[in-house]
Amino acid sequence: MPTFVCMMVICIFAALIAGVKKRHVVGWFFETFVTCCMAILFLGVYGVLVVGLVQLAVLACLPKLSITKIDxxxxxxxxxxxxxxxxxxxxxxxxxxxxxxxxxxxxxxxxxxxxxxxxxxxxxxxxxxxxxxxxxxxxxxxxxxxxxxxxxxxxxxxxxxxxx
Incomplete structure (x- = not known):
């Protein structure tokens, strides 16, 4: 149960950061969820923390999307x-x-x-x-x-x- 709560917190943070950077919020939520599930299968319970934090760091470093306006x-x-x-x-x-x-x-x-x-x-x-x-x-x-x-x-x- 604590692992699932930790996964949800990481997924919500990833979605919030994606929203701030004008990226697809739901897509990043599910992508983070799937990545955390794979981390549990291959790396164990502590792998969720490592993979989730790495993914949050990568998402935080990505630049904001610029919306081009058509003249x-x-x-x-x-x-x-x-x-x-x-x-x-x-x-x-x-x-x-x-x-x-x-x-x-x-x-x-x-x-x-x-x-x-x-x-x-x-x-x-x-x-x-x-x-x-x-x-x-x-x-x-x-x-x-x-x-x-x-x-x-x-x-x-x-x-x-x-x-x-």
Missing amino acids: PVSMVICTNCGANLPTTFKYCPVCEHSMKEVKAKADAVRAREEWEQGRRECPHCAELIKRKAKVCCFCGKAVEPEQYPGSETSQFTFEASAES
Whole structure:
């Protein structure tokens, strides 16, 4: 009876640690229980303590799981069928519609967001640099500070500077 209580305590601790580390709580509980049962069969009653404590130490040393969030800009909606797809797809797998114009719209949205955040792509190396940068900090090439592409004020500014 004390061995079973010791097994349950170890299993509960393993489940609690797994929960803190955002791992599957029930899975770790049963995995620890099975490991303790095998320890009793092969190592005897004191083997439960040794194996259980080693397993708790290993679980405590594992890093937390990081939950990756999908960037909403990296997903696009097919204009033909409405499927939600990553921007890496060239054709919609549902309706086989070309995703070129959808990607162009997504790129325009991304460019607008980067512009609002004060960033843009370097025309030479395609790394994100500050909007008003005169030299790219990645490739070292000279770039001209730009106005937002597509805005009417920037077109007039470029036309006026080209004429003078």
